[in-house]
Amino acid sequence: MSEQSENKLISLIFTATRLIREHMTGHGKANPFSMAQLKILAFVAEKGTPTMKEVANFLYITSPSATAITNRLVGAEELERIYGKEDRRIVRLKLTKKGGKTLAEGQKVVIARMGKVIKGLNEKEMEDLAIILTKIINSNNH
Secondary structure, three states: OOHHHHHHHHHHHHHHHHHHHHHHOOOOOOOOOOHHHHHHHHHHHHHOOOEHHHHHHHHOOOHHHHHHHHHHHHHOOOEEEEEOOOOOOOEEEEEOHHHHHHHHHHHHHHHHHHHHHHOOOOHHHHHHHHHHHHHHHHHHOO
16 A cells, blocks of 8 residues: 555545544533543443452553542442452443443444444445454454
8 A cells, every 4th residue: 555545545434533532422412420420430330340450551541540530430429439348449340220320321422423433334334344354353462
């Protein structure tokens, strides 16, 4: 692939990513939680009781930043903090029943918004995109 073609592809990826982010934020509509907070709810649901450090690593942010983001979720009783019995510095997060409902509702919203992003694709194009994205993901998993 030529450098010019590669640069064009990279530019298209950045533009598509920006478009997806715009759709995910709801174009200024009021969201009870940010995408980062919904990602945290999904991560906690998947992992069970991850540590704050694991949440920070998942989001590629510092532990204090992860704490700041999760504070709202804990305050809204979406997540519960579980302190280590032997070492109280180790804090785990647990999804509450309310958090599970919020996550389910948030996932519906995300699916609906992503549907708008890909609505211009036909069935074959969606299949091709799925193959390409899967290949990118698999080739970059270490």
